[in-house]
Amino acid sequence: MNRIMISNAVINGEKRDIYISGNKIEKISGCGDPYPANEKKIEGDCHCSHEPFTVLDAEGMTAIPSFANMHTHAAMTMFRGTCEDMSLNDWLNKVWKMESRLDDDIIYCGVKLACLEMIKSGTLCFKDQYWRLGPTVRAVSEMGLRADLDYPLLDQNDESKDDGLFSKACEYYDSSLSWPETIRFSIGIHSPYSVSLNLMKKGAAFAREHSLLINIHLAETRKEIADSITLHGKTPAAYLSEAGILGPDVIAAHCLWLNDDDISILGKHGVSAVHNINSNMKLGSGYEFRYDEMCDAGITVCLGTDGCASSNNLDMLETMKTSALMQKAWRMDPKALPLGDLFNLATRNGYKVLGLDGGRIEEGALADILLINTDGYAFTPHYNFLSNLIYSAHSDCVDTAICNGRVIMRHRKVEGEKEILEDAEREYVKLLD
Amino acid sequence: MNRIMISNAVINGEKRDIYISGNKIEKISGCGDPYPANEKKIEGDCHCSHEPFTVLDAEGMTAIPSFANMHTHAAMTMFRGTCEDMSLNDWLNKVWKMESRLDDDIIYCGVKLACLEMIKSGTLCFKDQYWRLGPTVRAVSEMGLRADLDYPLLDQNDESKDDGLFSKACEYYDSSLSWPETIRFSIGIHSPYSVSLNLMKKGAAFAREHSLLINIHLAETRKEIADSITLHGKTPAAYLSEAGILGPDVIAAHCLWLNDDDISILGKHGVSAVHNINSNMKLGSGYEFRYDEMCDAGITVCLGTDGCASSNNLDMLETMKTSALMQKAWRMDPKALPLGDLFNLATRNGYKVLGLDGGRIEEGALADILLINTDGYAFTPHYNFLSNLIYSAHSDCVDTAICNGRVIMRHRKVEGEKEILEDAEREYVKLLD
Structure with missing residues (x-):
């Protein structure tokens, strides 16, 4: 059994030792007990107790839970910087052209690059939607991250494609039964406007039969709402509700253009919402995410970056900051989305939505832990840790990352970093004309 | 005469050597000439030509001009994190209470901290407004930065204070004649609502008599506009125009609530505008900064962070990103504020407004140069440098900073960093209850 002691980490302003056993936080103690001998707290492997353990010296560091990035298309990290200052139409055309050139190697290298970035910016758990899950699982597993991956059902309302797409999803489900325990499979329904009612219903029924989550894009643009009203006489949320697609197993990304009725529908069904403000x-899709109203309706809100073709990075600290600034700005209320809420959106809410007992530094929780270096100017003065972390610092403050009880970054070093960057650089040119 | 060769730096995609002589960029050559011997390009001091020079090896780095942060209250970096999630009234009361406790030591340590942060995030030139210029000049000078400092005339419309305030400004002007060449003095008029007409006019006349810039807060909140219309029957911009305050020497910070007439007034007078989006x-002041309309009216727009009590850091990369995202968002146009414009706003426009020949890597310009490390994941793939720099990377990509021809950061090391952080930590507690 893997055992780690993180010594002298600051948690909520107090110095503590954190004991990890297997993939869980076993115990958090006052500093010094229950391993009283000081020499046991020196960095490295310790064989002095009945069970050997590894000590990580966290002197001067603050321990926080990992962030959960709840809406990604990880392989699209390969598209970083390729689609700038374009109309949405030009942007879509360019993305689709590049996607038509994807192969397993590009996906594998793109996901490795994404995982590297996520580790270095403190995200050890993410919810992804993309094609070619085989190389994705291989990459995520090698990098030691926790992920929930779905294959998007997307027939562009052409039902002749449905059997093929559905079979593919079933195949992925079957293969997911032998995936590592940290990687789960779910059902993707791309969006209410791009998937036929028939395929949506088949996908949702399959998900419920096998207790899988359902991931869907919802109410991302104003046009989507207008088109839905023209076509179905109702908003996308109402349309999905009446089709029986919504439920507590549904994660809806974006949720930007919801009216009061939509919010109440999502709340009633227990749907979760992912806010992707930078994307x-x-x-230019919008920004008036109705956080307060969604909370009041009982919707669990969490945060995501979306893929790098639109948001350019996978940085959850940045996402938190922009989310809060934008809430304060559009409501013209500097008290909107306060720090405590903001931190929970990016941590425990994501884990909760994925049905995982993590996103918090507490005994019994999954050991997905970051050690934050608070030495630099961004944390000076040391008055308000959360404010400094979210509003002042950048991701280079993440010193150490532990995922599922395994150290995957120590002092900002990740194994194989150079090769990952070189491989990505070699592969991305295949995407271009 | 100080001479530096930066070897093998990438400029606009091409490898170049940059020759600095004194405080200027003397020459930019094709790689290899006019110093043909390869051994001359090794990092360190070189005495092999008729004039000795220092070589900085920039292999793998991209050279860009320094950012100009055009609206700061540097000493307020000491207030970082102290005023979170408060109503504007509570925020003001807390800031004023802390400001009443300021002394020279707090200011000096706060400005040192601010300068450290600016260097490490690529800002080597800034426009500041605050009290106690003595310790500010000392701190800026020790850190080797370029700054334009003004003392704010601020009588809260109580004309009995005017003589004292005006004398203080005159005293600072006199002492500024012996400041280092990199630090200039200008006149601050806090805002049209907080300064009496009499004092504004005296300040503006003094500025024009001595060819000084005038720095003013303008149209920051909707309330300011409403109050001005109630009190004067006109907008703040119209009020300032009629009072003869506006001119090409005026730098107006915020400019958030301008109608078409206001924009045309500012354009006609040649006023420059500083956009401070994060603050x-x-x-919760607003966000619909009318960039396109202001450009059309001939207003030179530049960017600022404002003080750390409101924006929490002094990071111009972050400011660029939020500025562009917000323009694209509120206009619902992903083509708004494209990358090239954005970069100019943060670099050459600021220098231009300060009357300085800098903010560009060109022969004859001031040698205020950053070397950007493009090795990491944020720059992978290496497709679009500006996009990666602004939308993906963070300030830790700034490897080297040269201000006025002097190296003030090399490989992210700044002299005295540890002491600056310790001193700030010691001093800030004086601000609190």
Whole structure:
């Protein structure tokens, strides 16, 4: 059994030792007990107790839970910087052209690059939607991250494709039964406007039969709402509700253009919402995410970056900051989305939505832990840790990352980093004309 | 005469050597000439030509001009994290209470901290407004930065204070004649609502008599506009125009609530505008900065962070990103504020407004240069440098900083960093209850 002691980490302002056993936080103690001998707290492997363990010296560091990035298309990290300052139409055309050139190697190298970035910016758990899950699982597993991956059912309302797509999803489900325990499979329904009712219903029924989550894009643009009303006489949320697609197993990304009725529908069904502010702003989709109203309706809100074709990075600290600034700005209320809420959106809410007992530094929780270096100017003065972390610092403050009880970054070093960057650089040119 | 060769730096995609002589960029050559011997390009001091020079090896780095942060209250870096999630009234009361406790030591240590942060995030030139210029000049000078400092005339419309305030400004002007060449003095008029007409006019006349810039807060909140119309029957911009305050020497910070007439007034007078998006959003002041309209009116727009009580850091990369995202978002146009414009706003426009020949890597310009490390994941793939720099990377990509021809950071090391952080930590507690 893997055992780690993180010594002298600050948690909520107090110095503590954190004991990890297997993939869980076993115990958090006052500093010094229950391993009283000081020499046991020196960095390295310790064989002095009945069970050997590894000590990580966290002197001067603050321990926080990993962030959960709840909406990604990880392989699209390969598209970083390729689609700038374009109309949404040009952007879509360019992305689709590049996607038509994807192969397993590009996906594998793109996901490795994404995982590297996520580890270095403190995200050890993510919810992804993309094609070619085989190389994705291989990459995520090698990098030691926790992920929930779905294959998007996307027939562009052409039902002749449905059997093929559905079979593919079933195949992935079957293969997922032998995936590592940290990687789960779920059902992707791309969006209410791009998937036929027939395929949506088949996908949702399959998900419920096998207790899988359902991931869907919802109410991302104003046009989507207008088109839905023209076509179905109702909003996308109402349309999905009446089709029986919504439920507590549904994760809806974006949720930007919801009216009061939509919010109440999502709340009633226990749907969770993922706010992706940087992507929404950069694509000019909108920004008036109705956080307060969604909370009041009982919706669990969490945060995501979306893929790098739109938001350019996978940085959850940045996402937190922009989310809060934008809430305060559009509501013209500097008290909107306060720090405590903001931190929970990016941590425990994501884990909760994925049905995982993590996103918190507490005994019994999954050992997905970050050690934050608070030495630099961004944390000076040391008055308000959360404010400094979210509003002042950048991701280079993440010193150490532990995922599922395994150290995957120590002092900002990740195994194989150079090769990952070189491989990505070699592969991305295949995407271009 | 100080001479530096930066060897093998990438400029606009091409490898170049940059020759600095004194405080200027003397020459930019094709790689290899006019110093043909390869051994001359090794890092360190070189005495092999008729004039000795220092070589900085920039292999793998991209050279860009320094950012100009055009609206700061540097000493307020000491307030970082102290005023979170408060109403504007509570925020002001807390800031004023802390400001009443300021002394020279706090200011000096706060400005040192601010300068450290600016160097490490690529800002080597800034426009500041605050009290106690003595310790500010000492701190900026020790850190080797370029700054334009003004003392704010601020009588809260109580004309009995005017003589004292005006004398103080005159004293600072006199002492500024012996400041280092990199630090200039200008006149601050806090805002049209907080300064009496009499004092504004005296300040502006003094500025024009001595060819000084005038720095003013303008149209920051909707309330300011409403109050001005109630009190004067006109907008703040129209009020300032009629009072003869506006001119090409005026730098107006915020400019968030301008109607078409206001924009045309500012354009006609040649006023420059500083956009401080993070501060505006965080305080809930607004966000619909009319960039396109202001450009059309001939207004030179540049960017600032504002003080750390509102924006929490002094990071111009972050400011660029939020500015662009917000323009794209509120206009619902992903083509708004494209990358090239964005970069100019943060670099050459600021220098231009300060009347300085800098903010560009060109022969004859001031040698205020950054070397950007493009090795990491944020720059992978290496497709679009500006996009990666602004939308993907963070300030830890700034490897080297040269200000006025002097190296003030090399490989992210700044002299005295540890002491600056310790001193700030010691001093800030004086601000608190």
